[in-house]
Amino acid sequence: xxxxxxxxxxxxxxxxxxxxxxxxxxxxxxxxxxxxxxxxxxxxxxxxxxxxxxxxxxxxxxxxxxxxxxxxxxxxxxxxxxxxxxxxxxxxxxxxxxxxxxxxxxxxxxxxxxxxxxxxxxxxxxxxxxxxxxxxxxxxxxxxxxxxxxxxxxxxxxxxxxxxxxxxxxxxxxxxxxxxxxxxxxxxxxxxxxxxxxxxxxxxxxxxxxxxxxxxxxxxxxxxxxxxxxxxxxxxxxxxx
Amino acid sequence: xxxxxxxxxxxxxxxxxxxxxxxxxxxxxxxxxxxxxxxxxxxxxxxxxxxxxxxxxxxxxxxxxxxxxxxxxxxxxxxxxxxxxxxxxxxxxxxxxxxxxxxxxxxxxxxxxxxxxxxxxxxx
Numbered sequence: 001x002x003x004x005x006x007x008x009x010x011x012x013x014x015x016x017x018x019x020x021x022x023x024x025x026x027x028x029x030x031x032x033x034x035x036x037x038x039x040x041x042x043x044x045x046x047x048x049x050x051x052x053x054x055x056x057x058x059x060x061x062x063x064x065x066x067x068x069x070x071x072x073x074x075x076x077x078x079x080x081x082x083x084x085x086x087x088x089x090x091x092x093x094x095x096x097x098x099x100x101x102x103x104x105x106x107x108x109x110x111x112x113x114x115x116x117x118x119x120x121x122x123x124x125x126x127x128x129x130x131x132x133x134x135x136x137x138x139x140x141x142x143x144x145x146x147x148x149x150x151x152x153x154x155x156x157x158x159x160x161x162x163x164x165x166x167x168x169x170x171x172x173x174x175x176x177x178x179x180x181x182x183x184x185x186x187x188x189x190x191x192x193x194x195x196x197x198x199x200x201x202x203x204x205x206x207x208x209x210x211x212x213x214x215x216x217x218x219x220x221x222x223x224x225x226x227x228x229x230x231x232x233x234x235x236x237x238x239x240x241x
Numbered sequence: 242x243x244x245x246x247x248x249x250x251x252x253x254x255x256x257x258x259x260x261x262x263x264x265x266x267x268x269x270x271x272x273x274x275x276x277x278x279x280x281x282x283x284x285x286x287x288x289x290x291x292x293x294x295x296x297x298x299x300x301x302x303x304x305x306x307x308x309x310x311x312x313x314x315x316x317x318x319x320x321x322x323x324x325x326x327x328x329x330x331x332x333x334x335x336x337x338x339x340x341x342x343x344x345x346x347x348x349x350x351x352x353x354x355x356x357x358x359x360x361x362x363x364x365x
Contacts, residue, residue, distance in 0.1 A: 145254055156264035156301070156349030165259045172254045179252065 027059040028085040035092030036068040054085070066090055069213035070098045101211035108209050115203045119196035126189040130182045138178035145171035263299060264352035273298045274345050276360035290331040291364055295345050295357070297326040302347035305330060308356060309341050316348070335364045
C-alpha cells in the first residue's frame with residue numbers, strides 16, 4: 001500500500017513537471033535596434049516596424065534585414081536556438097550622404113546665425129559707442145562752453161570776459177571734434193546696416209541643404225526581358241528589400 | 242556728403258554770440274542806460290542843482306557814472322533794486338545860463354558800459 005502511494009506521488013510529480021516544461025517551451029527572439037526609433041525589419045518574409053520587440057520564432061537560422069531612411073541597411077543571418085531567447089542588438093549606422101547633409105546643414109545654420117546676429121551686434125556696439133562719446137565727452141564740452149558763456153555774461157571785467165571768450169572757443173572746438181567722431185561712428189553704423197541688408201538678401205538667396213529620404217519605393221527596379229518560347233516581352237517589378 | 246556731415250555737426254553753440262555783455266568793449270547791442278530828464282531843483286535853502294533822472298535797462302550794475310561834456314563829474318552806487326531801475330544824480334556845480342551835455346554809463350566790477358545818448362540841458 002505504501003509502495004503504491006509512493007509510486008503514485010512520483011508519477012504525479014513527473015507529470016506536473018513535464019506539463020510545466022511544455023508550457024515554457026519555444027524559441028524567442030529579442031530584437032533591439034539603436035539609431036532609429038522606427039526601423040523597418042524583415043525576418044525571412046515577415047515585415048514589421050519596431051526598435052525593441054520580442055516574439056516567438058522557430059529555431060534555426062533566419063535572414064534578417066533592417067532598414068530605415070537615414071541609415072545603412074543591415075543584412076545578416078541570425079541564429080536562434082531551441083527553447084531559448086536569442087538576443088540581438090543592432091546599431092544602425094548613418095548613411096554617408098546623411099552625415100554629409102547633417103554637416104552641411106550645421107554649417108548652413110552656423111553661417112545663417114553669423115549673418116543674422118554678428119552685424120546687429122556690431123551695429124549696437126557702434127551706436128552705443130556714439131552715444132557714449134556724446135554723453136561722456138561731447139556733452140561735457142558743450143556744457144563747459146555754455147558755462148563759459150554764462151561767466152562771460154556775468155562779469156564786468158574785460159580781462160575776465162576775454163578769458164571766458166577764449167574758453168568758450170576752446171570748448172566749442174572740442175565739442176565739434178567729438179561730434180565729428182560721434183557722427184563718424186554713426187556713419188560706420190549706417191554702413192554696417194547697409195551691409196546687413198545685403199547679407200540678409202544674400203542669406204535669403206542661399207539654398208537650405210536638403211536631404212532626400214529614401215523610401216521603400218525608391219528600391220523598386222523595373223525589369224523587362226523577352227520570353228522566346230511565347231514570343232512576348234515580360235515585365236517585372238522588383239524591390240530589393 | 243561732407244556738407245551734410247558738417248550740417249549734422251552744427252549746434253546751438255554756433256548761434257551763441259559773445260558780444261552781448263554791455264561791459265564788453267565789443268558789445269554790439271542797444272544802449273543799456275538812458276537819461277530820461279534833467280531839471281533844476283532846489284536841494285537846500287537857495288541851493289540849486291541839476292537833477293538828472295536816468296533809467297538802466299539792465300539789472301547788472303553796481304553804480305552809475307555821470308559825464309558832463311564828456312568828463313566824469315560824479316559816480317554813485319546803485320540805489321534801486323526794484324524791477325524798474327530808476328536812478329537820480331545831482332549836478333551841484335551847474336551854472337545858470339550854461340548848456341551842458343549830459344551822458345551816463347553803468348559800472349560793474351572793474352568795467353563800465355558805453356555812454357548813453359547825450360541829453361543837452363540849459364540850466365535856467
